[in-house]
Amino acid sequence: MLGRLVTPLRIALLIAVGLCFLRFQDARYLYLTDLRAMDYRLLQRGPIETSGRVVIVAVDDRSVDTVGRWPWPRTVFAQLLDRISAAQPLSIGIDVMFSEPSTFTETEHRRARPKSVDPEAWQRVQSTLAEQDGELVTSLKRSSRPVLGFFFDRVWPAQESAAVSTDPAGALPEVATYNIVRGTPGGKGELEVWRAIGARGSLPKFNAAAGTMAYFNVTPDGGDGSIRRLPLVIAHGDRFAVPLSLATLQAALGNPMLQLRFADFGVASIRMDELEIPVAEDGRMLINYRGPSHTFPHVPAVDLLDGKVDPEVLAGKIVLVGVTATAVADVRVTPFAALFPGVEIHANVVDSILQGDFVYQPRLTGAIDSSIIVALALFLGTGLRRLRGLVGFAYAIMVLGAYLWGSQLVYLHAGMPLSLVYPFLSIVLTYTSVVVLQYVIEEREKRKVRRALALYLSPSMADLVSEQPERLMLGGDKRDMTVFFSDIRGFTSISEKLTPEELVELLNEYLGAMTNIIFEHDGMLDKYIGDAVMAVWGAPLAQPDHARRACLATIEMVERLAELNRKWEDRGWPRLEIGCGLNSGPMVFGNMGSEQHLALTVMGDNVNLGARLEGTNKKYGTRILASDSTVRAAGDAIVARELDMVRVKGRIEPVRMYEILGAAGARERWQPVIDEFERGLAAYRNCRWADAIESFERVEAANPGDGPAALYIERCRAFAAQPPPPDWDAVTVMDTK
Secondary structure (H helix, E strand, O other), rough: OOHHOOOOHHHHHHHHHHHHHHHHHHHHHHHHHHHHHHHHHHHOOOOOOOOOEEEEEEEEOHHHHHHHOOOOOOHHHHHHHHHHHOOOEEEEEOEEEEEOOOOOHHHHHHHOOOOOOOOOHHHHHHHHHHHHHHHHHHHHHHOOOOEEEEOOOOOOOOOHOOOOOOOOEOOOOOOOOOOHHHHHHHHOOHHOEEEOOEEEOOOOHHHHHHOOOEEEEEEEEEOOOOOOOOOEEEEOOOEEEEEHHHHHHHHHOOOOOEEEEEEEEEEEEEEEEEEEEEOOOOEEEOOOOOOOOOOOOEEEEHHHHHOOOOOOHHOEEEEEEOOOOHHHHEOOOOOOOOEEEEHHHHHHHHHHHOOOOOOOOOHHHHHHHHHHHHHHHHHHHHHHOOOOOOHHHHHHHHHHHHHHHHHHHHHHHOOOOOOOOHHHHHHHHHHHHHHHHHHHHHHHHHHHHHHHHHOOHHHHHHHHHHOHHHHHHHHEEEEEEEEEEEEEEOOHHHOOOOOOHHHHHHHHHHHHHHHHHHHHHOOOOEEEEEEEEEEEEEOOOOOOOOOHHHHHHHHHHHHHHHHHHHHHHHHOOOOOOOOEEEEEEEEEEEEEEEOEEEEEEEEOOHHHHHHHHHHHHHHHOOOOEEEHHHHHHHHHHHEEEEEEEEEEOOOOOOOOEEEEEEEEHHHHHHHHHHHHHHHHHHHHHOOOOHHHHHHHHHHHHHHOOOOOOHHHHHHHHHHHHHHOOOOOOOOEEEEOO
């Protein structure tokens, strides 16, 4: 029932549904793990070639050590801009703010004149400072398409912006915005983008000189603070600002139209002329990092100031000016490094858009991930319905490896980072759950088998067979086995001499002792038929030596019965005598019956022959009779003598019948009797009645009470008086069962 209700496919489907629910709930730790898995894809891909059209002018450690601590005087920065402009770049993105008036010392930084400073001297200082700022203003005005950066100092993600005021705090001069904005009725979609309620930029005179302002904010992912996305739009009041990277690229390309289109879910598209830039609903773009730090050419600012840089290095390039000096700490955490220059993040964005080489995360990413989760779970569940053990494990590893390899190919060739965590969990949880289910069901079936087989087999055999529960299926198979039958002689008269309680006790002792011997020799108890016992060797597990086991067990039963008789005689109970029949050959073994009631048993003509041999003991005065096939299969393990050729009821072909006299250790005792009996049997079959009688009488003398010898003496005398017909074949016909 459990196996039918809880199948691998159903488990796989339940796991898939649960993971899909978690996927759409954006479970924090799974989301963060998936982000780091996406980082792994970048690292696995490794660095890629840049366009060669983006150059970084870096205020690096050597520049700071040579020129002086940052920030530099405005005159120095003006000279740097002049050097860059002289090389005729396409545009200059300035990842630096000039938000304070120029100053050389702490005293000069004060807005009010110190009392200790002469007014004329103070005026000369102010004039000098104004001249320095003026030089930077002049430099900005004559620069090649400069874009001056500023910073939104209070930026809120879409899901939190509704909780804060949407009114901008503080005035903001003209900044780079989208040329065309297509909103939604009621502004529903516009509420999904990141929103700023404060900004800090350069002094107005510098902003006016540059002409174009753009923000250089980056938005770290929650949890680990790594920069994987950059917002291509931030709302400020009713304006939608453009980042430094995009504005610098727009200036370099001759100011193509920037279009921002909203839908009810958020940002529907961002386009630069005909090029669509893939972004999420909140307007953030996944950064397709070209490689680790210094993947783009870095030109030290000090070398540019000293005239050591060939202008061709900057000519016709998009130049980004930024601070990379360690002491300034303008570094970020990225997938490639924990210390990554902030200006180089903008370089990666510019180069990615310039080449149209993006990392895509479609808006249907959730649906795609869910489809993958369900497909992998069901595919794995279907395969594990039939696969077990190492094969099933190898299959699960193959499915996982195929997905990892295939998803990496999709990332490399289509730029789509499919989820790793959820498909991985789908495979691992499905495999683990199915294996646990299979174990529980198999253990349940084994317990069922063990309980059923405990009625037929020894505990050790029951444990072995429980490993093959399919043996309890309705039906059977044909194999070579040995069947055993035993019956108590004169049981009716014995039962009349005992009270019912004594009869039950006697039978229980007898059947218990006989059954224990069967189990000790790894036989299978088939059934009790009143006082009769039926057992089988070679089932339910195949036994190459089934005949030997059966014969030795039967000999031990007869010996054990002799011990029981001595104990019962002391109680005043009657003796029991049994007859046993053994036959070996092909038989059908299995669960016979109906779905409601099964019997583990054997059937076939050879089974019937074993039963006939058991009954034949009465005629010959023997205890154990076996067919020729059993004796030959048992080999030297037993001592037996041939008794007769008989044709039992229901069979046409005669059967050579033997009496089992004991185990191999009794051969010395029985060999003279066997030899003399064989001489008598040969004389009998050759119609030499007198010689046969003489041999059989010598057998009786050697073994008083020998039933077969007495029977043959009687037959020889009868045939001597009335000879058999000429076609007599010396076969005895058994007319009764």
